[in-house]
Amino acid sequence: MTPLSYCTNVHPAEDLAGVLAQLDRYAEPIRRLVGVDVLGLGLWLPAVLAGELAAAPALRAKLRAELDARGLEVHTLNAFPYGGFHDEVVKHSVYRPEWTNEARLRYTADCATVLADLLPDSAVYGSISTLPLAWRTPWSPADDEVATTALTSLTTTLAGMAAANGRPIRLAVEPEPGCVLDTVADAVSWLAPRVDPRYIGLCLDTCHLAVSFADPAATVEQIYRSGLEVVKVQASAALQVEDPATGPARLALADFTEPRYLHQVRERTGSGTVLAADDLPQALTELPGRDPWRVHFHVPLHARPAAPLSATTDVLRTAIAALQSTVDDTLPHVEVETYTWSVLPETAGNGGDTALIRGIAAELRWAVANLLEPGGVR
Template sequence: MSSIAYCTNVHPAEDLAGVVAQLDRYAVPVREELGVDTLALGLWLAEPVARGLAADGTARRRLAADLRTRGLEVSTLNAFPYGGFHHDVVKHSVYEPPWTDHRRTGYTIACAVVLADLLPDSADYGSISTLPLAWREPWSRADDARAQASLDIVGRFLRDEAARHGRPIRLAVEPEPGCVLDTVADAVSWLADRVDHDHIGICLDTCHLAVSFADPAETVKAIRRSGLSVVKVQASAALEVAEPGTEEGRRAIAAFAEPRYLHQVRENTPGGVLAADDLPEALDTLPAAHPWRVHFHVPLHARPAAPLTSTTDVLLTAVDAVRSTADAVPHVEVETYTWNVLPDPVDDLAAGIAAELRWAADHLGGVA
């Protein structure tokens, strides 16, 4: 497998100087901790940074040089959060602006311009992950049409850029619980007949996949049958509690309720999957008679204390399925953005990220 990146949306910098400072504070120590010459990053650039870089070729070349001199490389960007991803309260604002808004189109195109100049010589392609259109409501047929038109604009731009640079940049749409494209099945159904498959495909976030309780191997096969491709895998794990109705189970899972991010919950009942949009809501409304999975990205290497578990088994099965069905192995990015909101935050974030990447290398193959 190609090098496994770690996603820098765990860091709060939203200007270029801050991005470079975070490379020195975290990325370089992670690389040194792993003892590797080059570390792959899944770079997050807030909209003002991406827009500024897209307008300034000199600044892009300087950033590319800053990466090289630090032993860092970037083949993928995370363009899901537009900005404000580390505000005290993020929740639903992470889905703004939606794909019906021209700002989302402009941001994505800016990210593509930047990535084209950051790609290392070894990269066959670049990838950009993005949100699954919008939060599910309000949404209408007119919104469908507007979102498709926006994706058409981006698809044409990416095709032109591939012809210009000789290497494609591919957009990866990331299904997430509660959104218009809630599950991978929703994304496949919506995208398959609407987008340019050469330049737009799926970002398979394995935490989101686990929360949906979909079969990972069958899900990957369905993507393949549709003609779409897995452009990028976000290697991530959800929280799971087998008996959320017990006092012990409720107390353990409630410790992960926090005010910054949305933590969607699904309960897998014999009659179907029940949904709550956030963990506090789930604690108040779901019957808690069957297993829960919670959209809380937990570090891959750190197994939660009983009675909680994590869904690394879904991650491993999904990656095996992608490896066995894909023509080429997609980019893999470890995306644990929740380090700072864990019930027990770590003291040494760089060491934690390095430990997580070691786990990924041992279990998924690749870097470190």
């Protein structure tokens, strides 16, 4: 049975008390609304908290007990944001510290220590998603070597944990537009000759995949042909607009410009060239707008944006179908990751705790109905 989770990076919390409060305020009500006995969480732990938990077995046991008491379980952690993910302005800071910084290695190893004690007894493996090395600039061949050394060190740590615990924790590198590993093709090319695929693979974020205009089925084939695997899927959808130069499209897109997160935009021309802008405000002034746009803005899976905008849920469906035809047994971990609820326009679903709880529950029900086998929620 495929573990399905929702990612808690949608909730602001920087300490254990805040995380535990999330469980009561959001996660348990979502579980009840979905109507399952056990609900999966893709837990986000800021670096300071991850370090505290890694250093204190008693705190890890407390967190595990609190999860169990509420019918919640953790197969996967999101270790992409290091901290401050709900600051007033996040933008490029989410890509720091980079994989050239020892702090990134330490944070990820701490997350592995925590996850090993949170995994349910039924889990085959645990997964941790991470950033695609860094934002693309500055980056040098020397940085390649430092990052390779860091991932090799992490692999040694994960291999030792697997030998001790009997099941692996696996790192899932998440390509993202604008980063060193901008596309899945970039990630495959960089990772395949450098990493041990038993411990390091890909996080396939289907919003990022859609923004890159890559073919989902061909992308899945390329990953497995390289010897790598999809360790984790972040089930997500991007904004799409077929004719971004029109007045109604411009007005609709302007509603999605906001100051907290980066919203990279790609325009695919008739010749197949993909033009790039690093954020939506820049795209509205710099891209020609003669051809379709896709925008890195995670939108709820179950609710299509109002015309003339749409969502790339078909990319998600196709990617999951390709994985189902590729893997021998169950799918990788699937995590619904719509972290943007707090910055959605009012017309797109923003509306306080009740709307958030109902919205996430609706996304999870959509994922079961559209992506997984009947009864697949765990």
